[in-house]
Amino acid sequence: MPEPALRSGLLTRLPPPVGIRQHRGTAHPDDQAQAPVTGELSIVGLGPGGPAHRTQAARDAVRDAQIVLGYHAYLAACADLTGPHQDLVPSEIGAEQQRAEDAVRAATDGSRVALVSSGDAGIYGMASLALTTVAALPLARRPSVRVVPGITAATAAAALLGAPLARDFACLTLSDLLAPWEAVEARLRAVAAADLVLALYNPRSRGRPWQLRRARDVLAEYRPDDTPVGLVTDAGRDSERVQLTTLAELDPDRAGMHTVVIVGGEGTSRLGDWLVTARSLHAPR
Amino acid sequence: MPEPALRSGLLTRLPPPVGIRQHRGTAHPDDQAQAPVTGELSIVGLGPGGPAHRTQAARDAVRDAQIVLGYHAYLAACADLTGPHQDLVPSEIGAEQQRAEDAVRAATDGSRVALVSSGDAGIYGMASLALTTVAALPLARRPSVRVVPGITAATAAAALLGAPLARDFACLTLSDLLAPWEAVEARLRAVAAADLVLALYNPRSRGRPWQLRRARDVLAEYRPDDTPVGLVTDAGRDSERVQLTTLAELDPDRAGMHTVVIVGGEGTSRLGDWLVTARSLHAPR
Numbered sequence: 001m002p003e004p005a006l007r008s009g010l011l012t013r014l015p016p017p018v019g020i021r022q023h024r025g026t027a028h029p030d031d032q033a034q035a036p037v038t039g040e041l042s043i044v045g046l047g048p049g050g051p052a053h054r055t056q057a058a059r060d061a062v063r064d065a066q067i068v069l070g071y072h073a074y075l076a077a078c079a080d081l082t083g084p085h086q087d088l089v090p091s092e093i094g095a096e097q098q099r100a101e102d103a104v105r106a107a108t109d110g111s112r113v114a115l116v117s118s119g120d121a122g123i124y125g126m127a128s129l130a131l132t133t134v135a136a137l138p139l140a141r142r143p144s145v146r147v148v149p150g151i152t153a154a155t156a157a158a159a160l161l162g163a164p165l166a167r168d169f170a171c172l173t174l175s176d177l178l179a180p181w182e183a184v185e186a187r188l189r190a191v192a193a194a195d196l197v198l199a200l201y202n203p204r205s206r207g208r209p210w211q212l213r214r215a216r217d218v219l220a221e222y223r224p225d226d227t228p229v230g231l232v233t234d235a236g237r238d239s240e241r242v243q244l245t246t247l248a249e250l251d252p253d254r255a256g257m258h259t260v261v262i263v264g265g266e267g268t269s270r271l272g273d274w275l276v277t278a279r280s281l282h283a284p285r
Numbered sequence: 286m287p288e289p290a291l292r293s294g295l296l297t298r299l300p301p302p303v304g305i306r307q308h309r310g311t312a313h314p315d316d317q318a319q320a321p322v323t324g325e326l327s328i329v330g331l332g333p334g335g336p337a338h339r340t341q342a343a344r345d346a347v348r349d350a351q352i353v354l355g356y357h358a359y360l361a362a363c364a365d366l367t368g369p370h371q372d373l374v375p376s377e378i379g380a381e382q383q384r385a386e387d388a389v390r391a392a393t394d395g396s397r398v399a400l401v402s403s404g405d406a407g408i409y410g411m412a413s414l415a416l417t418t419v420a421a422l423p424l425a426r427r428p429s430v431r432v433v434p435g436i437t438a439a440t441a442a443a444a445l446l447g448a449p450l451a452r453d454f455a456c457l458t459l460s461d462l463l464a465p466w467e468a469v470e471a472r473l474r475a476v477a478a479a480d481l482v483l484a485l486y487n488p489r490s491r492g493r494p495w496q497l498r499r500a501r502d503v504l505a506e507y508r509p510d511d512t513p514v515g516l517v518t519d520a521g522r523d524s525e526r527v528q529l530t531t532l533a534e535l536d537p538d539r540a541g542m543h544t545v546v547i548v549g550g551e552g553t554s555r556l557g558d559w560l561v562t563a564r565s566l567h568a569p570r
Contacts, residue, residue: 045444047340053434057337122443128451128564135556149338149436149444158407159330159434166413167463168472170455170481178452179566187453190479194472196455271420279413281464 039107039143041134043127045120045150046077049236053151054078061148065114069103074116100129107143120152124173124201154199157232157260160242162274164230164262167281168196174211175202181211188215192222197268197277200261204252212252212261219263220247228264228275231255244270324392324428326419328412330405330435331362334521338436339363346433350399354388359401385414392428405437409458409486439484442517442545445527447559449515449547452566453481459496460487466496473500477507482553482562485546489537497537497546504548505532513549513560516540529555 042061047053062068062081072090075082082088091099103115117125127147134145158165170191176184191198198219203212219227225248233241233256243254247263255261267278327346332338347353347366357375360367367373376384388400388411402410412432419430443450455476461469476483483504488497504512510533518526518541528539532548540546552563 045440052342052345053340055332055338055340055436060337120440120444122440122448123450123454124452124564125448127444127448128561131447131556131559131561132563135559135561147444147448149440151340151434151436152440155405155407155434155437155440159405159412159432162416163407163410163412163432165408165456167409168455168457169408170453170476171450172453178564183566187479187481190475191455191481194475196472196476271416274416274420276413276416276420278417279409279463281468 037108037110037141037143039110040112041103041107041130041143041145042112042114042148043121043125043130043145044114044116044148045122045125045152046074046116046118047151047236048119048153048156049077049234049240051080053156053236055148055150057148058150062114062116064112066111067103067106068114068116069099069106070116071099074118077118078116096126096129100126100133103130104133104137104143107145108137108141113143117150118153119156120150122147122149123152123154123171153201153232153235153260154262156235157199157230157262160232160235160240161230161244161262162271162276164197164228164264164268164275164277165199166277166279167267168265169199170196171199171201173201174204174215175208176211177208181214184211185214185218188218189222192219195265195267197265198261198263200263202257203259203261204255205257210252212250212255216247216250216252223247223263223265228268228270230262230275231259232262233259235260244273244275322393322395322426322428324395325397326388326392326415326428326430327397327399327433328406328410328415328430329399329401329433330407330410330437331359331401331403332436332521333404333438333441334362334519334525336365338441338521340433340435342433343435347399347401349397351396352388352391353399353401354384354391355401356384359403362403363401381411381414385411385418388415389418389422389428392430393422393426398428402435403438404441405435407432407434408437408439408456438486438517438520438545439547441520442484442515442547445517445520445525446515446529446547447556447561449482449513449549449553449560449562450484451562451564452552453550454484455481456484456486458486459489459500460493461496462493466499469496470499470503473503474507477504480550480552482550483546483548485548487542488544488546489540490542494537497535497540501532501535501537508532508548508550513553513555515547515560516544517547518544520545529558529560 044061067087069089075090107113121127227247231243329346352372354374392398406412512532516528
């Protein structure tokens with residue numbers, strides 16, 4: 001039985017380049033022709049909004065970068081950390097592949113690069129694309145890469161609602177841009193039947209107006225009408241909004257692109273203004 | 286149709302007391318007899334380890350508290366923030382209910398209190414117990430309460446592994462202290478069948494030696510032998526360890542109380558040293 005791969009060290013230490021194990025020993029023309037890459041790519045989660053819920057590692061990664069890339073609203077969200085000595089490269093929604101390639105190329109060229117996302121870059125964020133892009137490079141062209149975790153939207157929303165994610169939950173995206181709706185709905189049904197609390201990302205946008213209504217109807221086949229539901233929009237920003245309702249009364253028009261919808265399970269109660277899920281499955285219901 | 290409850294403001298603002306909506310208008314003897322409570326309870330997630338992955342809001346909440354309560358290892362984890370001007374109240378694992386009551390009582394008595402957890406206090410943490418304890422008090426005895434989110438173990442582990450949680454995942458605890466094992470296993474089966482990536486909390490301890498092995502065998506009924514698995518122990522601490530393996534070769538003895546086990550789905554690939562889940566369900570497999 002092969003020994004599992006093992007790394008040790010601090011979370012803040014740069015991990016070895018992506019793919020070094022898999023690609024070790026394979027010959028590639030570029031391996032001989034060029035000096036090893038010295039650039040560094042940090043894929044950074046900025047958390048939900050302003051500086052309060054940003055980590056020190058995220059702050060330091062943005063401050064120390066020579067080049068910062070991201071969707072323009074995310075660059076604005078860390079404008080307190082950047083300055084004229086840095087190259088800022090804003091881009092649009094939909095340009096994720098190009099943004100990942102630009103970030104990797106800049107690091108490959110030897111720069112310290114920060115690729116920023118809101119929330120956690122590893123959850124419906126840029127980390128998957130950026131790591132895949134790096135792994136496609138020959139070994140000698142790969143920069144050091146690290147992922148800096150951030151407070152993800154589900155956690156930020158849950159904290160404002162109370163403690164709805166206290167025991168066993170799932171995060172699902174309702175976006176069908178990258179998935180057939182049938183696959184999304186199958187996952188919704190499985191999670192509802194298993195009585196997991198649900199955090200729904202990307203519940204609604206102008207281009208996707210009907211998915212949340214459909215999801216509500218699917219969930220209502222499994223859960224009672226009075227199941228507590230919380231909608232949190234723009235967590236951590238000035239425009240932050242927290243709405244409490246029930247599954248039967250969930251109005252999809254109240255959700256937008258920056259809303260997370262949390263749907264309780266059997267163990268979730270509304271205690272005044274809070275949604276709280278019991279830690280125990282033994283508890284009386 | 287009743288208007289859903291609505292709150293607005295910054296995440297850092299103290300929300301209204303728990304239960305104010307539910308209990309408004311109900312008479313209670315204490316409501317007349319005593320002055321309103323001025324204490325504040327912050328339920329704080331410290332993140333996975335040292336200061337690097339702690340948020341500014343968590344740091345400020347601990348620094349500003351007059352009394353800090355927590356499991357003794359979590360008090361040690363924020364010792365850089367506390368000082369002799371504060372009352373530190375350490376307690377043992379298993380004393381969660383007492384700790385919640387002590388924290389709420391201190392806030393009810395008028396103090397600024399921080400109740401600290403590692404990771405996120407709302408995910409398998411103290412927030413559920415503390416909020417339930419506050420909600421049981423008569424309205425006039427309730428302190429202000431807020432939950433300060435933290436980087437949870439699943440996110441911290443995922444960042445070290447690459448981007449395994451990039452699309453649709455579930456967090457389950459394998460602890461059967463607060464649940465019958467049959468319920469845990471039913472959830473495992475549902476999540477495995479739905480092809481969600483899994484983050485397993487509390488996979489193993491001295492008192493619970495067999496659950497991870499059993500979970501592995503259950504998951505192997507649904508997923509191929511070569512499904513990528515990552516084990517992250519002590520994320521963000523000096524003793525941090527990252528191990529990569531497969532479902533068939535997962536050795537439960539390698540996990541401990543501070544390990545998170547991430548089990549990939551169909552879209553998860555091993556790219557060198559990283560586990561990466563594709564953002565798209567359309568991608569070729």
